[in-house]
Amino acid sequence: MSIPFLKGHGTENDFVIVPDPDNALDLTPAAVAALCDRRAGIGADGVLHVVRSAAHPEAEGMAADAEWFMDYRNGDGSIAEMCGNGVRVFARYLQHAGHATEGDLAVATRGGVKTVHIAKDGDITVGMGSARLPEGDVTVSVGDRTWPARNVNMGNPHAVAFVEDLADAGDLYSPPPFSPPSAYPEGVNVEFVADLGPRHVAMRVHERGSGETRSCGTGACAVAVATARRDGADPTVTGAPATYTVDVPGGRLVITERPDGEIEMTGPAVIVATGEISTEWLENAVR
Numbered sequence: 471m472s473i474p475f476l477k478g479h480g481t482e483n484d485f486v487i488v489p490d491p492d493n494a495l496d497l498t499p500a501a502v503a504a505l506c507d508r509r510a511g512i513g514a515d516g517v518l519h520v521v522r523s524a525a526h527p528e529a530e531g532m533a534a535d536a537e538w539f540m541d542y543r544n545g546d547g548s549i550a551e552m553c554g555n556g557v558r559v560f561a562r563y564l565q566h567a568g569h570a571t572e573g574d575l576a577v578a579t580r581g582g583v584k585t586v587h588i589a590k591d592g593d594i595t596v597g598m599g600s601a602r603l604p605e606g607d608v609t610v611s612v613g614d615r616t617w618p619a620r621n622v623n624m625g626n627p628h629a630v631a632f633v634e635d636l637a638d639a640g641d642l643y644s645p646p647p648f649s650p651p652s653a654y655p656e657g658v659n660v661e662f663v664a665d666l667g668p669r670h671v672a673m674r675v676h677e678r679g680s681g682e683t684r685s686c687g688t689g690a691c692a693v694a695v696a697t698a699r700r701d702g703a704d705p706t707v708t709g710a711p712a713t714y715t716v717d718v719p720g721g722r723l724v725i726t727e728r729p730d731g732e733i734e735m736t737g738p739a740v741i742v743a744t745g746e747i748s749t750e751w752l753e754n755a756v757r
């Protein structure tokens with residue numbers, strides 16, 4: 471017995487894609503962690519569980535607006551509200567499977583319904599919603615160094631710290647401690663950002679539930695907004711859109727914040743493989 475899967479990535483933020491239209495699989499946190507294990511499993515930063523919205527209790531209320539629900543899980547099995555690279559790869563899967571064509575598509579996520587545009591040239595643009603910038607002084611640390619961080623919520627929480635050099639972030643094996651501890655009761659994704667030029671930055675990220683990844687779409691949006699505010703740009707005040715290019719270790723994302731506050735993210739999404747998961751292996755792996 472086996473379960474079909476695909477492997478995909480968006481700027482090298484990689485995912486095991488598990489099509490399960492009727493929500494028939496019991497995809498426990500342990501099963502997700504086993505699938506994402508890079509040595510004993512398939513290996514990925516997270517899982518995209520592809521379910522019809524009408525078949526999932528968290529998404530049935532969105533079924534009238536979006537046929538498909540992205541049930542995203544982090545590599546450790548935890549649940550997150552949103553995954554920006556994941557939603558592009560999810561759309562690419564729907565196109566690959568014949569459930570979607572070039573043009574606009576609505577995808578249900580825990581962060582609400584997202585509008586995705588699959589362009590002819592291959593890139594995918596996602597309407598990510600608007601950022602919330604909760605007030606409050608937050609710091610993040612690596613070793614004996616500490617930086618102030620901007621608190622940005624893209625549906626999921628981010629702490630954005632500006633550094634001189636991305637190497638300042640160290641090896642990022644473990645989550646960078648933040649202060650005050652009450653700032654992020656549910657944990658946080660931490661982005662370190664260095665300037666490359668006008669409206670052009672580079673970032674590294676330690677993702678909640680996945681460790682250092684080669685890219686984070688919601689993180690790149692948080693970085694673009696934090697950098698814009700640092701630069702004195704607020705499209706909702708000036709009426710002028712602000713576009714930032716965000717280089718990540720795995721590629722490049724282009725982020726535009728519009729005068730209405732809506733953030734659009736454009737980047738690639740690739741399906742690299744299809745295969746079968748052995749159910750015997752998965753059952754043993756979660757014992």
Ligand SMILES: N[C@@H](CCC[C@H](N)C(=O)O)C(=O)O
Nearest residue numbers: 550553554555626686687688
């Ligand atoms: N890689 C994702 C973000 C995934 C969720 C994050 N780790 C969290 O727990 O909030 C992206 O591309 O946005």
